[in-house]
Structure formats: structure tokens, C-alpha cells
Amino acid sequence: MTENTEKRAAWIWYPGDYEAWLFCKCMAQRRERDVLITPFWRMDSHYVSVKFYCNFTLEEPDEITVKVDGDFNIFIEGMGYVKNFDGKLRLPAGSYEMQILVTNVPELPCVYVCGEQLKSGSDTFRVTCQDHVFLPAAQGDFFDIDASPNKRVKKTRELAPVSTEQIGSGTLYDFGKEISAYLELRGMKAGAKCKIYYGESREEALDTEHSEQTDCVFSCGEESAATAVTKAFRWAYVPQADAFKELIALEEVFETENKGRFSSSDKLLEKIYDVSVYTLGMCKKEFFLDGAKRDRWAWSGDAYQSYLVNYYTFCDSDAVKRTIRALKGKEPIKTHINHIMDYTMYWVLSLFDYYLFTGDKEFLAEMFDGAEGYVKFLLSRTNADGFLHGYPEDWVFIDWAAIDNRGETSFEQILFAVTLIRFAFICEELGKDGSFYAKKSEELLKRTLEVFWVDGRFVHRRENGVLDLAVTRYANMFAVLFDLLDEEKRNSVIEKVMLNDDVQKITTPYMQFYEQATLAKIGMHENVLSGMKAYWGGMLGEGATTFWEAYDPSETGAEKYAMYNRPYGKSLCHAWGANPVYLIFNCLLGIRPREVGYKTFLCEPQLNVLPDFDCAAPVGKGTLYLKYDGKIFTARAEKCSGYVKIPDGFVPEAETGGRTAKFGQKDGKYFLDEAEKITFVKREGEYVF
């Protein structure tokens, strides 16, 4: 939402219904060759019949335009139904109670009302799905009477291939990097029919038997023909190159710009950042999707990480809210979100984080019933020991790895303990009593330690009362990351799991994320930097222009593109590949909300670990600019304020100019007020890197 919405009439709808309706639409974008694949979880579309209410007073006569998507009527208290309605209400001065009842099965029921004195918006209209609950109507960025949410179209721009190559009778087009685009074939011969094979890798595009994405374009008498659905690809191969003159991509335009920035003379690190941002941009469409080629679905656990990266890049709160709302679905809650037990919990955590980063209590309140519903659903599925365990229909995911998740896993209990305590916090923030959930969390953690803590670390699982002594990183690192252990246990986990190469390695960026964040948590920032450069740098070394769903450095050749028993099954542009942005900004630059909604920030840059850098981080409604040349570090706050904590070995520069004289040290941290600058200089010889 833009800031001056109160002055413009907006299309309005039932809260959550735009998301529900759009979700159903967008989840139908996944294709495997010509096969359309929609999700295997229940999708709830919009309420088909909703009623809008508005009480308003006209100081003088007004002519009010009303436009509605759907069958509708207008009722004015005391006047009855408006008959012979011609699109405009002409009303004398006075006070009115108006109702607009809209019924629309195929599309989103929505309304636009615009007079001189009355304009539709969340502040003026309430709405009900006719269950006796009345909510403020929802609105978004739809202010044009002729462009309702139902008429939403993707924005695109033309993009020519960077190179073409004749291969057999066909042509291979290379767009230089992965893009999401329609393809348009121009100058087609009449009646021509062209097959297109897409590739995230060159190999995939040319392997026409196995490429995951294909299209078939017909010329129906017209000179040019375009594909119906965008595809994600770098390469496109068209075997019948003589059937048309030119191939052009209509590339989807990123809807929001990166509000962050990071550059460094360490070009590998800079590239990891750039490619991460680009990868997330490719996967952030109407919702935060898992991958650009596949699945093009919103998965709660994947989205959880995307939100975190988003807070340091696009700051697209609307997209976060859209995704959270859509994943929530409607009542009744009958299954886990995405059918995955862990993903229900990440959904609750994502709500916590959204609030932490934005301070948007209104959304927290909007989602509260859903969140409580899911937490109760989780509690309803614990066993006599209080442990979560997979029901036959549940998917206990944790990670793509050779792990056995049958029975009770320590990871799910740890994640649930975190979920419960964070939900208790949400309760308290909304003025509700969260102690029940806090106590549940405490009990669960206690029981988890009693059962799964063996020989100084968590074992992975128990089944039918029998412990499996296999150890994995998951529960252990989460317990450290979310501060659930005392110092002794924490150190034990660090030694016996985190730094133990015998424990199975993680091969997805998804869990690499938590592992690196945990290393940062325990102060091993060097390892984060080197680990990130090795892992994500490794993908760049393979020619990646976007980061992958999974990466195992030991795989060579086309083997690295295979997954799910398909030679090109792996997504090479996967949202969870983008998380180095978070690792850099949150874990190494140490920028995070110190108080809810960035009322104040905290910035703890690891200057003894990081190379030189020049960066900007979105912080609330402002920006924090950081610059470091290896010797001098400067932080400048614009429309934000907070605390900077600098490593030993740095001292405030005496002569920094501007208003920097004002800052002072509190609790070992320097307070940086709005529009201030602070500079530190490395004390030569005192710190050896």
C-alpha cells in the first residue's frame, strides 16, 4: 500500500480473499513438459457472497460512482434497494447507511466506490462473509476503476537473447542468465507449429527428451505467437528454426526494487550477494515461491527464509502478507500447511519475524485466530509424551537428505518448543495471556532433553519407545540458534555436532542457512564467511546465474542437475538459495531489529572478519549505510536510529564532522541517532586478522 491511499478510492474485498483467489490462480503455473501440476493440499478460494457496509455523511450532495465485480445490489437504509442503477448514486447531503451485497463464484467479489466525499477503502467500509463477523474491508494497490484485482496482468519487458547458436536444424537461444518470461515468435510462417525446449542449463535445453519445460506455439494466421505461461530458463532451443524470423522474450518485471545494496572489493562475496538478490527476485512473484522453474508453489518453510531475506532487500511486506495469508487458508484446519508438519511451525515463526521486522500489529491481530488454530492443531497431534510425531498422512520433511524421520524426531520437538514460545510472545503482544503456551514450550523442551539428549547432543529420533542413536545436525543446531540450551549443553553441541565432520553434512542451501546462522550465533563468523564462499561460491564456479535448490560439490557433469529421479529435476533458481543476503546482513554485518519494528536497530559488524564493503540496509522506514575500507568504518543512519557495537580494536574517530559529536556509548554500544554518522578507526597493530 502506498502512503496516500486515504485520498484515493480503492478496490476493496473481504480480508484474505484476494490472496485466496490469486493463490489458486498462481498455484496453477507449474508445469512438467505439457503436464499442469497444481498443489496436493487443500486450496480455499474466496467467499462467493460478501456484503460491504458503509456509514457516511455527505456535507453536500454528491455523485458517487459504484463499480462491482460480480452480481450485486445496493441497499440504503431507509431508502431500500437502489433501482435502475446506472453506475452512479446521486445523493443529497445527509447521513447514510449503505450495504453492497456482491456474489461472484468465478472471480473475487470486489467493489469500487468513488464520490467527492466518499471513497472506498479499509477505513470507510466493513465487510462480512455473512457469518455475523464484520471486518474492515481489505484493499491493496488497486486504485483504477478499470483495473480491478480480477483484471491484474503481469508486467513484462522485451528482452533479446544475448547469443544464438545453430544446432542441427534448430537454434539455441541464450539469454545470458536465468529469466522468467514468455517467448514470442515473430514472423511466423502461416500454419507453423513450433516446439520450444527450455533449459536452466544448456544441457537441459538440448536434451529435448528430458527437458522439464516445453512449449508448443501455433501460428493462427497471425504473424507472431507467444507462449501462454511464463517459464524460467536461460536457454531455449527451437528445433524448427526456419518457421519464424525472430524469437524474443517478454520478461516478467520484478515488482519491487532492492532497497539494500552491498559491494566489496571481494568480488566473490559481492557476486554471491548479487546473485542471491536476483534469485529471490526471480522467485518472488505474486507470492514467495520456492523456485522459478519448479515448483512455482508457495511452501511455508521455504517462504520463511525468503521473508527473512526480503527484510534486507525488497522489503515487500505486501508479498509477505499475501503469502502468509494464502498459506493459512480457511477454516477448518484439517491438515498441516503444505501437509508438512515442520511447515505449519515455520508459518507461526514467520508471523513472529514479520512482526519483529515491521512492527505491524494489525496484521498480527488479523492472523491471530489462524495462528492459534494451527498451534492448537499441533497440540492436538502430540502423543502421551507430549511429542509431535508424523501421522500417516503427514509429511515430516526437515530437509532433503538421507534421514529417517519416522516416529518422534528431536528436530520437530525443538521446532515446536520454539514455535510455542514465540506464539506465547505473539499472544502477549496482542494483550492476551500467552502463559499456557510458554509453559507448554518449557515442558516440551524438558521432555525433549530427557528423551533425546544422549551423550552430550540430541539423537535424531525415537520410534515405538526405542531411541535411534543416529545423530544429525538439525535439532542440535536449532537448539543453539534459538537459545534453548544452557552453556554447558551448548558447548557440547558445538563440539560434538557443529564442529564434528563425522555428522552427516548438509547439502541444501535450505539447511545451510540455519547452519551458518548457528555458526554466527556461536561467534564463528570466519566460518560463516568461508563456508558461504565455499558453498555458494561453488555454485558460481559451476556457472550458476541463480542459486540452486541443492548443491553437492562432489557431483560433477550433468549429474548436478538431477533430482527426484529426473535428469533436470533440480531447480537451479531456488528461493532458499538466496539466503547469503541474510547471512551477510544479519549474521556478519549484524544488522537486526533491537526492538520490534526497528524502533531501534542493532548493528554489530564483524569488522575483523569481513573484507572492505560499502552497503545500505533497509531498516524500518529508513536506511542504514555502512562503509568499511579495511581501516575506517562509518555508519550513517537515515530515518532510523539504533545501536552500533564495534569489535575491540576500533576507536571512534576524533574528527568525524557533522553531528557525530552527539553520540555516546551506552551498555558497550554506541547510540546512533537519526540522520547521524559515526566513524571508527582500526587501531593499527592491536588486532591481528
Next chain:
Amino acid sequence: MTENTEKRAAWIWYPGDYEAWLFCKCMAQRRERDVLITPFWRMDSHYVSVKFYCNFTLEEPDEITVKVDGDFNIFIEGMGYVKNFDGKLRLPAGSYEMQILVTNVPELPCVYVCGEQLKSGSDTFRVTCQDHVFLPAAQGDFFDIDASPNKRVKKTRELAPVSTEQIGSGTLYDFGKEISAYLELRGMKAGAKCKIYYGESREEALDTEHSEQTDCVFSCGEESAATAVTKAFRWAYVPQADAFKELIALEEVFETENKGRFSSSDKLLEKIYDVSVYTLGMCKKEFFLDGAKRDRWAWSGDAYQSYLVNYYTFCDSDAVKRTIRALKGKEPIKTHINHIMDYTMYWVLSLFDYYLFTGDKEFLAEMFDGAEGYVKFLLSRTNADGFLHGYPEDWVFIDWAAIDNRGETSFEQILFAVTLIRFAFICEELGKDGSFYAKKSEELLKRTLEVFWVDGRFVHRRENGVLDLAVTRYANMFAVLFDLLDEEKRNSVIEKVMLNDDVQKITTPYMQFYEQATLAKIGMHENVLSGMKAYWGGMLGEGATTFWEAYDPSETGAEKYAMYNRPYGKSLCHAWGANPVYLIFNCLLGIRPREVGYKTFLCEPQLNVLPDFDCAAPVGKGTLYLKYDGKIFTARAEKCSGYVKIPDGFVPEAETGGRTAKFGQKDGKYFLDEAEKITFVKREGEYVF
């Protein structure tokens, strides 16, 4: 469903979803002049994404046609997704597990599968809305691959007006009786635009300012133009008669035929029967609607009576099930059905009756969760005294009358006691323990008697602990009708309420129904016959061709058409006007199920009350033919059997021929076996009428 469905491939869908989708569509037929009015209760449409499952074995290779409404894919276990699908699966002999995932927001997701060996149907496919619950797929009367449920069209036939009359510059068309129809204007002048004013009464059609239904038909270059939505009317007035040559009605065809029959030399009684059947036929469209002109909505309490009449006429179980399913809606239950407290209870009672008349336990099981949900919802809304009372958002209807329903009404408690005991019966029939509900019923009745029973009858209500001593018929007659009172109390109610003209009279056929049925219950069959002839006969005297929503004999002139503060607001073709059919067949001919599903019938004709008659009653899958000429009574059973109980004064005829010798008397009743006939003769002089 026809009987040989197992041999034909049928369109299949998620159970209840055809009804949900169709309901949303049909509830948008109500119009007040040009204003479209959809219901003010929550409507739930179909699940937008459902997956069908089928395990099948082909003895030999088969070519299987698959047609789907919606986006879809086909997955075969071991073979994966079917690629390059061209409408047919060509499969070798073998065993298969097939899944068809269908996503369709605007329309009903449905599937048609037809091979030589595999045909889609409830018996072959299961389906889930992806909530881990798998149900047999639902099917109906859709066997044509090119005519899916989404392509359903109304059947019509041409009907010319019976007379026309020039009035001013316009023409008034009279169709002789009320019909539901589109109007087509033929031979229209190019660019002509004709307004149409409809009337259930002549007055309404000519009162162009106030007629409830209007249309405006444009000629878009074509010679003829038709209205978009059917209207219910007898008269149509077109002011601009020179703009076209001919007006013709396209009358909706009743979808099912009357399986009953009733004739008599008492022509008034015969006409009451005929007009009743016609009235119900007019209101039985895709669902049992309240009225043909208005509201054209399914109201649970209205439908409850229609179902009962239906069991003696159209026997359209599919329409009953469609209406019950649609009214149930989807989870979560947040409001009363139609927002009316009584109507939630009638919904449960209608399920009981449907089972009683049809013996369809499968449907009982299908609806069980919903029924239990509503009963629990009702229980959740009782107060500390265990009484139901209207929440601010509830509508406590009872009847259209000058009654005060605030606080706790005795009627709602009595209706709830009946609901609880009948739901307990439903539980037991399904092998579940119903004792909890039976006990609740008993307790509620006890408390109701303690509080509302004053001076030998129920007073109407209590508010804030203070009894209102006003007495109405409702609770009193229901308590008698549903056998809740001991003999002393019953007699007291008869004397102090039923036969007491000081108690406010009933002016709707709706509650007349229960009153007449109660009179029959207490043996006052003469009063039922005379009351029916006076009340419904009164409407016929007013020229009614269909029975009305309300009728007060004291009203004269156009006053009788007014309701809801509108001069023609009253519906003159209202389903609840049709209930004389039930009064004749159930209460006077005494035909009803003696055992569930008419395993045996009971027939207790009031031969000392009724005039001569010749009739047929649908009884289970058979028919019971009754004939009486004032002296000789004959009953003949075709494909059914049961008991005939004859009044004193009649004796079995010695010479009846056929197989009648076989019948014998049991428990004071004569058993009539399948294909038997039984004849009784009135003993002259022994009984004086």
C-alpha cells in the same frame, strides 16, 4: 439416479460440490424489479481443487476416454504423469492406480472416464478435497460426455398466452395460470427496447410502478429477443405493444412427474389437491424453493414441508438430497441455517423424515457429521437453564404473525426437544450411541414444562427470567403433534388452545399445516377436512391458480396481495401452500411408513370423514391404490405391502376375488401383501356420519 447407472460412465465430482456450486448459481435468481437479490447467509461453493482416485484392472487392452472440466493432470502409479494427453488413455491389460487432479475455481471440477472396461461412477472412483479424507465420488444424472454438470440448461417448452387484452398502447397477456418462464418477443423492430411488467395478479401486472418483477428486452439486430432469467407470473403487460409481433412464453418444464393421483366427486377437494401439486411443482426447481416469484431461495423450514409433500407426489429424492446438502453448507458452522434458529432444527428433522420415507441410510451417513455439527452448535447456544434463546444475530422466526419472540420461547424448546430425540434416533440407526442426545431431549422437555407450562398450556415466552403469559398455538400444537405430552396435558392443550378461538389464529399455510396435522393427530379429521376446504378453498375462491404465502380471509381487494410493506410483496405461488397434499394423504388417507423406508406401509383412511375418492400414493418403490365410492373401499398394493386399518362400520367383502382371501387381521389391522387387493363394505345403518 436411474437404475442402470452402473453400466454407463457418469460425470463425477466431490460429494456435495455439485449442490454447493449449483446452489450459488440458483440463489442468484431472485429479483425485485431490476435489483438482483442473493441470500444474506454465507454460501459455500465447491472445493476448487480435488483429486480423484481409481484402482482398476484391465483384462485386455482398453482405450479410455477422459474428459475433465478444469485444469487437470492424470497420474498413473509406476508410470508417472501422462504426457501429451490427447483425450484418450491407451493402456495394456494390467492393474492400475490412477489419480486425476482437477483444479477449477469458476466451475465445478468434474471428470468423465469411459473405456470398455472402466467407467467413472461412485462405485469406481474415490475423491478427496486434499484434506486426507477419501470419499466415494458423487454422481448424478449426467451420462453424456458433452453435457457435464457445468453445461446444465433448463428445459423449456413454448406456451402461448390464453388471452390478450389491449390496454392503452400496451398489451396484457394472460397465461391462464401461474407459470415459470422466459418470455420471447418475436418479430421485433430493429433497435426496439420493450419493458415487461409481470404479475401474479392482474393488478400487479398493470401497476407498472409497483409490479415486483420487470424485464427490459432489447432487439440487437435480431428478430427475436428473450428474457435472461425465468420469472413466475400469470400476467405480463408490455406497454409498447407495437414494437414486436408476438409474445411467447418458454415455460420451464417440471423435471419430475407426480407419482400420486387424487380425484373425487368433491371437486373443491380435488382442486385443492391439483393446485397443491402444481404449486409444489412450480417451486421445485434445482432445489426446493420457497416461492416461484419470491424469494426463489431454499429456506430450510419451508423446504421441510415441501419434502413431506414430495414424498406423496414427485418422490424426487435427488432434489431432497440436493436441498439438504446445499443447506448444510460447509464447515465451519458459524450461524444457523438461513440464519434462523428454528430452521437449523427443521434441517435435522428433514433428515429424519427423508430416512423414514426412503430408508436411504447411505445419505444419512453422508450427512451425519453435518447433523451432529448443527446439533452441537444448538447445544452450544443454550443458556444456563438449558434453553435456546435468540442471539442478537439469530432470527427466531416461528411464523409470520404478530408474535414477540424475544428471550426464550417455548416453541424453540419444544422443537429442540423433538430435534434431539430424532437425532438420537439417527445416531442409533447408524450404529452410534444416541443416548446423550436422548437424555438432553428429556431434560429439556422437563425444564420446558417446569418453566413454560402455566394453567394447563404453554405460554409463549420468557425474557430475563420473567414469564410473558401470552399464549400462542405453536409450542402447544407441536407438543401434541410430536407426542411429547401425557394424556392429561394433551387434553388440556386441546381444550385450552387447539379448540380455543381466543388464541391468536394462524394466517400462513406454513403453520396451518402443523395445526391441521395436529387436529388429525387428536382424531379431529372432520375439522382437518373442513378447515382445509375453508382455508385453501378460500384462496381458490379468490381465483388462485397456485397457493399463497399467506392468506387472511378477512382481507379484501388488492390488500390481499400486499406483504412486507409492498403492494405485491406477497408470493402467490408458495411451496408451503402445497401442503394439503400431505394433509390428504398422510392425515386423512392415513398413508405413511410403518417401518423405515416403507418396508411396510400403514394406511388408515378416514372413510367416515372423506368423500368418495380414487387415488394412488407412491409407497417406497411401489404404489398403493385406494378407491372409495362412499360404500365400497378397495386398497390395492403394487410393489409394496403393509397394513390397512379400517374404521368401525366397515367389513371385509366376502367376495373380492383375486388373492384377497390370503389377507388376515393382525393387531386390529389387515395385512395387505404385495400385488394384493382388499375390499371393505360399509355396514349400512351402523355408522352415522
